[in-house]
Amino acid sequence: MNAYVIAHLRDPEKQHPDVAEYLERIQSTMDPFSGRFVVHGGAVDVREGQWSGSVVMLEFPSVENARDWYESAAYQAIVSLRADHLEGExxxxxxxxxxHDSAAMGAELRKAL
Structure with missing residues (x-):
């Protein structure tokens, strides 16, 4: 089952040379884990609640692949290039x-209530 790494970057417009280097290097850290960008800072159309910043979403073939990528030496070597300059989760x-059937999920929830 696919897994997603989702980043909420609060101030993506902040410019820094380290962020440029991070962007230049991230794909090569994802390739061994079959990761790819699904969303990379596109326009956010807020329909409910408050939102500031942008979204980045990566897709991996499994949670294990996503975790292994994040914890890999290659990614850990560059993560501070982003994290030191862009606030987010x-x-x-x-x-x-x-x-996936959300109606069946709702029916199970109703039974439990």
Whole structure:
């Protein structure tokens, strides 16, 4: 099952040479783990709540691949290039199967209530 690394960057417009280097190097750290960008700072259309900043989303074939990438020596060697200059949060989350059924999930929740 696919997994996603999601970063909420609060001030993505902040410019720094370290961030440019991070961007130049990140893909090569993801390649051994079959990672790819799904979202990379596109426009955010806020429909509910408050939001500041941008979103970056990476896709990996599994949670294990995502964790292994994040913890890899190659990524750990560059993560501070971003983290020292861009405030935000980073999470890893497992996706759902292609046949995911939210109605069945709701019915199970209703039974439990």
């Amino acid at each position: 980073v999470i890893i989350v497992e996706g759902v199967e292609p046949d």
